[in-house]
Amino acid sequence: MNFPSRLVPLLLLTFPLALAQTAATQTPPTQTPPLSVGLALDSGGKNDRSFNQSAWEGAQRAAKDLGVKVRLFEPKTDAKGVSSRGAAPLAKAGANLVIGVGFANKDSVEAAAGQYPAAKFAVIDDLPTGANTAGLRFREQEGSFLVGYIAATNSSTGVLGFIGGQDVPLIHKFQAGYAAGVKFVCPRCKVISAYTGTTPKAWNDPARASQLAASMQAQGADIIFAAAGGSNAGVVKRVNTSQCLHASALPTGVKFSRNLFATLPRSGAYTAACQGDARPTFFIGVDSNQNYLGDDDSNPATLNHGMTSMVKRVDNAVYSIIRDVQKGRPWRSGDQSFGLQNDGVGFALDLYNRALISPVLESRLKKVQNLIVYGTVRVPVK
DSSP states (O other): OOOOGGGHHHHHHHHHHHHHHHHHHSOOOOOOOOOEEEEEOOTTOTTSSSHHHHHHHHHHHHHHHHOOEEEEEOOEEOTTSOEEOSHHHHHHTTOSEEEEESGGGHHHHHHHHHHOTTSEEEEETSOOOSTTEEEEEEOHHHHHHHHHHHHHHHOSSSEEEEEEEEOSHHHHHHHHHHHHHHHHHOTTOEEEEEEEESSGGGGGOHHHHHHHHHHHHHTTOOEEEEEOGGGHHHHHHHHHHHOEEEGGGOOTTOOOOOOTTTTSOOOHHHHHHOOSSEEEOEEEEEESOOGGGGOTTSOTTSOOSEEEEEEEOHHHHHHHHHHHHHTTOOOOOEEEEESGGGTSEEEOOSTTTTTTSOHHHHHHHHHHHHHHHTTSSOOOOO
16 A cells, blocks of 8 residues: 555654554463462471471472472470461462371361362371372382391391381381391391380480380390381480490390401491490481481491481472472372382482492392382282
């Protein structure tokens, strides 16, 4: 189309103005707010070197990788001894996904899920009810079987210990798997088991755990697996303090059968306390990698008293469910299971215990793991 020459300047002036008016009337694109995740911890705090800490690390990894916002709630106990739980407060504050760490959060999660149907909820170690809830549960018995295999292979006495926290079905899975792993490689070995208590206080009673560990050592136990939450600290302290068992103090019927770690360099404290015919004592940690706690002289090159740890990858489970929700994947209510097959459990191997897990033992453990994954070996749960 040809415009008269006198109209061209007018068009040049009005055209930019029209563009500006059009732009002004368009609605700017809205940004989707980041996913808000609430983490309701169990007792012990986020730095408990165990269950809570692993969950917190998984949430922090999700915050870094996926850009989600994480809010934290630690249970509080009032003057009457009543503990408050964080599911409802976190949902009220706007959390799209609330994760309750530990079975003690189940009731509060179920109540909050009914009150806030638009939000999603998960419980670690239990199975809540409700279409907007999921249970992140672990096959702890599988990882415990592996550390039981390690303990029996490396024991000098053939006597192994297990110390649980609260005497509940969940910890029975640890005990059953551990005992089965011991017996798988050493049918003649003996497993001594005990619990720190029957109430939630059992998770934070290191003094009682230390007493139990001392009693087991007196019966000849040179390796003790502790699945007791904060009470684990008592077992670690006892092992790091006792350092070794002496042949002269072994009970009737128990003798040293070997000395697998005779060539490893020792700390000064060990050398002073364990002269003569003696063998080192060890603990096996739980949930997170606690191997470093056995480094009593701050030197990983010397004999470490943390044999290994049965790692329960709570961090992977937390990260997994956050990722699924953040990416808009279909919500899977009900049970979500984590075991050896999907990196949910395992054992810790690092610079602290590398000298304790021989290449031959490591190779055997891989074969045993495959036997469990493919169902050739069925690990008991109680």
